Amino acid sequence: MNSLASSLFDVSAFDHLSRKDTWIHQRDPRAKLLVTFVYILNIVSMTKYNWFGLIGFTFYPILVITAAQLPWKILFQKLILVSPFALFIGILNPWLERSVYATPGGIPISFGFVSFVVIMLKFILTTLSALILISTTPFYKVCIAMNRLKCPWIIVNQIQLLFRYLQILLNEALTMSQARDMRSFQGRGKDWRTTSKLLGALFLRTIKRSERIFSAMVSRGFTGHLPSLSYLRYNLADGVYIFSLCFAFLGLRLIYR
Amino acid sequence: MHMTDALLSVNTGLAFWSVSAGSLAYAARKVRQDSDEKKIPMMGVLGAFVFATQMINFTIPGTGSSGHLAGGFLLTIMLDPSRAFITMASILFIQSLFFADGGLLALGCNIFNIALIPCFVVYPLLFRPWVKDKYHGIRTGLVVVLSTVFSFLIGAAAIVFQTSLSGMSELPWKEFLWLMLSIHLVIGLVEGIVTLAILSYLKNIRPDLIGPSSPSPLISKRGIVASLIAALVVAGLLSHFASSLPDGLEWSIQKLVPLRLKENSGKIREWLGQFQSFSAVFPDYQVKNQSSPSDPVKGLGTSPGGIIGVLVILAFAFFLGFILKKQRGRAPLTPSETNPNL
Numbered sequence: 245m246n247s248l249a250s251s252l253f254d255v256s257a258f259d260h261l262s263r264k265d266t267w268i269h270q271r272d273p274r275a276k277l278l279v280t281f282v283y284i285l286n287i288v289s290m291t292k293y294n295w296f297g298l299i300g301f302t303f304y305p306i307l308v309i310t311a312a313q314l315p316w317k318i319l320f321q322k323l324i325l326v327s328p329f330a331l332f333i334g335i336l337n338p339w340l341e342r343s344v345y346a347t348p349g350g351i352p353i354s355f356g357f358v359s360f361v362v363i364m365l366k367f368i369l370t371t372l373s374a375l376i377l378i379s380t381t382p383f384y385k386v387c388i389a390m391n392r393l394k395c396p397w398i399i400v401n402q403i404q405l406l407f408r409y410l411q412i413l414l415n416e417a418l419t420m421s422q423a424r425d426m427r428s429f430q431g432r433g434k435d436w437r438t439t440s441k442l443l444g445a446l447f448l449r450t451i452k453r454s455e456r457i458f459s460a461m462v463s464r465g466f467t468g469h470l471p472s473l474s475y476l477r478y479n480l481a482d483g484v485y486i487f488s489l490c491f492a493f494l495g496l497r498l499i500y501r
Numbered sequence: 502m503h504m505t506d507a508l509l510s511v512n513t514g515l516a517f518w519s520v521s522a523g524s525l526a527y528a529a530r531k532v533r534q535d536s537d538e539k540k541i542p543m544m545g546v547l548g549a550f551v552f553a554t555q556m557i558n559f560t561i562p563g564t565g566s567s568g569h570l571a572g573g574f575l576l577t578i579m580l581d582p583s584r585a586f587i588t589m590a591s592i593l594f595i596q597s598l599f600f601a602d603g604g605l606l607a608l609g610c611n612i613f614n615i616a617l618i619p620c621f622v623v624y625p626l627l628f629r630p631w632v633k634d635k636y637h638g639i640r641t642g643l644v645v646v647l648s649t650v651f652s653f654l655i656g657a658a659a660i661v662f663q664t665s666l667s668g669m670s671e672l673p674w675k676e677f678l679w680l681m682l683s684i685h686l687v688i689g690l691v692e693g694i695v696t697l698a699i700l701s702y703l704k705n706i707r708p709d710l711i712g713p714s715s716p717s718p719l720i721s722k723r724g725i726v727a728s729l730i731a732a733l734v735v736a737g738l739l740s741h742f743a744s745s746l747p748d749g750l751e752w753s754i755q756k757l758v759p760l761r762l763k764e765n766s767g768k769i770r771e772w773l774g775q776f777q778s779f780s781a782v783f784p785d786y787q788v789k790n791q792s793s794p795s796d797p798v799k800g801l802g803t804s805p806g807g808i809i810g811v812l813v814i815l816a817f818a819f820f821l822g823f824i825l826k827k828q829r830g831r832a833p834l835t836p837s838e839t840n841p842n843l
Contacts (some may be wrong), residue, residue, distance in 0.1 A: 255599050260601055261746070262810055278631070280605065281605065281606075282606055284506060284604065284606050285511055285606065288506055288507075288509055288510065288511050288514060288606055289510070289511045292668070292669060302815065302818075303815055303817070303818035304818070304820040306819055306822065306825055307818040307819075307821055307822045308822070309822070310818075310819055310823055311822040311823075311824075312546050312819070319661055322555045323601065325601075326600065326601040326602060326606060327680070329503060329504075329508075330505045330507040330508060330833025332506070333508055333613075333670045333672065334508070334669075334670065335613060336670070336671065336672055337670065337671045340671035340672065340673075341671045346620055346713060347544040351528045355672060359671065361781060362669075363507045363508065363670070366506065366507040366669075367505060367506070367507035370505075370506035370507060370605060370606070371506070371601045371603045373605075374598055374601060374604060374605050375598075375601060377598070378598045378599060381575045382534070383598075385599075386512055396529035396530075396533075398529045398532055398533060398541075398587065399525060399529055399587055399591065400539075401541060401545075402544050402545060402548070402587050402588060402591045403594055403595065404544025404545075405541070405542060405544070405546070405548075406544075406545045406548040406549055406588075406591045406592065406595060407595060408540070408545070409545055409546050409548075409549035409592035410595070411749055413546070413552065413553040414549075414552060415554040416552050416553060417554065417557055418556050419559045420557065421556055421558070424557075424589045434558070434560050435559060435560055436559045436560070436694065436695050436698065437558075437698060438562070439557060439558075439559035439695070440559075440695050440698035440699045440702060441698075442557060443554055443557060443570060443699050444555070444698075444699045444703050444706070445704035445838070446550065446553060446554065447550060447699065448706065448707060449828060450546050450547065450549070450553075450605070451543070451546075451707075451710065454542050454545075454546035454547070455715070457542045457546065458538075458539055458541075458543070462541060462581060464536075466538070467538070477721070479534070479666060487729040488565065500793075
């Protein structure tokens with residue numbers, strides 16, 4: 245696997261990070277979901293030229309990343325790799341809105357540039373908050389939390405199953421693609437005709453696998469519902485976590501309006 | 502293409518979240534009614550299949566670049582719309598968390614653009630009426646390609662709509678729309694042709710898999726029209742809010758805060774105001790282009806107090822982080838660590 249693809253599709257890194265046992269990791273997954281959502285809402289609601297307030301909001305990722313002992317490097321690698329849609333759309337702003345915002349040291353800075361910076365800051369902070377959530381909370385706990393927050397079980401089931409089969413099938417596809425690439429000279433056999441047959445074969449294997457999985461599940465008592473043993477209970481620390489962070493967000497939002 | 506949080510406004514994000522969540526609840530109810538347990542692991546594995554196809558690139562004829570299948574409409578044809586919708590929504594959820602594609606607020610928009618449109622708009626309105634019960638012939642092929650193209654085009658238009666409704670980008674919507682439509686026309690055509698090729702391959706080998714999965718479609722046409730109208734009304738109402746008010750959250754803050762502060766005499770407000778003017782480098786701008794050139798824009802760093810304020814906050818965050826850092830126990834080994842092949 246080339247390094248780009250491996251880091252793009254590597255889920256296990258987060259899985260590993262989420263199994264640490266710091267104070268942040270111990271918080272109730274519902275509390276972390278809630279805080280993440282309030283944070284994102286606050287970030288997104290910042291006005292178009294409010295770059296300064298957004299810098300204040302970096303306190304949350306800094307706090308959680310240091311407290312949960314997350315590696316900055318992995319998180320930022322992920323940030324850089326992800327879809328550059330925000331960059332593509334935002335980078336045109338400096339050309340589209342040229343009126344001057346400020347001239348520090350004689351260099352004129354346009355409103356468009358400031359709004360571009362704001363878009364990129366928002367992109368970094370919102371993306372980082374999602375990555376923080378997933379690297380401080382094991383995925384199955386996120387699913388339990390969603391179930392407890394009244395998300396229909398059929399959707400939670402689906403997400404859990406998808407997550408479990410994801411890596412297996414990724415490996416299968418990787419093997420196929422590697423086998424093809426090793427037999428391909430000057431790009432032969434990489435056209436869409438051959439590839440669609442390859443994909444069709446992968447599909448058939450997938451169906452076979454799902455039939456096998458289903459009979460395995462039925463023989464172990466599956467009735468259409470994935471049961472879970474763990475239950476959740478809020479404690480005082482979770483309350484402290486939710487209230488202090490949400491108040492901090494709202495406070496910042498008020499001060500740097 | 503995925504919509505991102507950074508280009509959204511709160512109102513647009515929440516409006517599309519409510520539409521997507523509503524249709525998810527609807528699809529979940531439909532699937533439960535029809536209770537075919539065998540399809541539950543099938544949905545999970547097919548979702549993983551869509552991920553896996555993205556590992557296999559092919560060269561796009563005429564361009565020399567390579568691309569991969571998105572797989573949305575293939576799922577819709579192989580499963581039924583409701584199951585395909587839930588499967589694609591779950592794919593988007595995992596993408597937003599682990600692959601940082603889009604974001605949690607933009608997830609509502611992404612479910613709408615990428616899952617809801619092919620499953621609940623294009624499939625019942627275009628695919629179903631044209632391809633009735635027999636899945637063969639040139640007409641079916643054409644309809645598969647056309648449906649895929651239309652799913653992409655409508656999705657692209659929805660992205661433009663969401664971006665310009667949110668107002669974070671300065672792009673003029675007409676040019677943006679044409680750009681997005683032309684890009685997605687090409688992508689959609691390629692996707693449609695590959696989807697068709699996969700379908701015809703599958704039909705040769707496993708003809709039992711291909712075909713209308715349920716005799717009665719799980720969703721009625723009237724239901725679609727009603728939900729689309731509801732979605733547009735919700736989006737329209739909220740966008741009206743978005744245009745007349747600065748922003749939903751800001752508005753609610755303005756509504757809430759004075760009430761609280763009035764009770765505690767004017768002191769806190771005074772203090773807050775002082776702190777705000779002390780700490781903010783620039784006050785809130787309502788400026789649109791050169792509407793007020795004489796605004797107090799003097800230069801960066803006019804208020805050292807503001808910078809110190811932020812530095813204090815960040816230093817405090819670091820400090821608190823280090824205090825909380827103490828780990829209570831050893832991290833247990835994960836399966837992936839003990840067995841790299843898992």
